[in-house]
Amino acid sequence: MADLSTTFTGIRFQNPFLLSSAPPTESESNILRAFEAGWGGVVTKTIGLHPVVNVAGPKTKFLRADADSPHLSMKKRPGAALHSSWNWELISDKTLDWWVPRLGRIKKAYPNHILVASIMAGSGNDTELRHWQTLATACQNEGCDALELNLSCPHMDRQDMGSNLGKDKELVSIVTKVVKEVSKIPVWAKLTPSTTDIVVEARGAFLGGADAISSSNTFTSLPLFDAETLEFEVHVDGFVSTGGLGGPAILPLSLAKMSQLTQAFPDKSFSGIGGISTFAHALNYFLLGCGTVQICTAAMLDHAVGPNVIRELNDGLRLFLEKHADKGWTRVDDFVGLRRDRVVAQSRIRRPDEKAYHGGHETAEGYAAPDELV
């Protein structure tokens, strides 16, 4: 019998599928609906202590591609396929006081579903670092099962917050350690993909005591110009700031980041995010070594909390396990990381003529000998 449940960072999930921190998890009613629909867990919209006011215009738009032309646009039109989501939405505009009683109520209503609180503060001084502890303590006191540190929001001006913080390995380490000092529940660090080598920041998080890494948040990006009006397709008074790209376009990009992470830390826990809308997509993350996956864009477009998406994910996993039952696979853990080592250096890929290529750095190919390359 297929068993959809899994244990991740010591927590038992009914299934390995979570709604990621975003509009689908911004309210009590949404989270209750999500659990009812069958999601194994949710990560709340990020909770902070700083008041947040969003832009005077749409916060999220969807870029679509035509089937029969290279046209890409956010304009709604028949027959177009989803390319990506673009957003410049800040963290939750609700206060911690608003969230606290709701977290408690959600957990009481659904004790067996996993509630992860996403939290975010600054890191520029001790007061800011204590804010992380205030948030962590308040959420765990309400029964939250884990904390996810938002070290990756791409639209923050402050240098000590969001992806600006997440690009600094020392700050990543310090913030993680500060939260770990007060937390009795697992701490996941959500990293930004907008760095040169995500392994560096992940090492910082693990040194600080992180129990898992979540990746990816959205990729820094701009909306496109409308060729007729010469205005961005999303703007306020003609202006934009960089926002975050999610959805199908980032699936391969996010997988490349995840592959780096799981190869560098094969014994650690990872939650895969980016471009997932079907079990076939999620399977990529499992095969690379993720124990759970998270979904945002696809759920936003499916009745706000993704009832059809989670049905397909659960059915897909069940069918996959049945199909591979002859291999002795009965649960996700039986195939997590199975293809992690299939990503190798270019020079390790077979050539038509093995003797013709030496990895692009051998003297036999006419390159300078290593000691001449100073």
Ligand SMILES: Cc1cc2nc3c(=O)[nH]c(=O)nc-3n(C[C@H](O)[C@H](O)[C@H](O)COP(=O)(O)O)c2cc1C
């Ligand atoms: C409108 C919107 C708001 C988001 N807000 C948050 C947030 O508050 N905290 C966070 O960690 N990630 C946030 N995200 C990022 C998502 O959780 C997720 O990492 C990203 O969208 C990639 O997943 P996807 O391709 O399934 O959309 C947001 C994404 C969108 C589209």
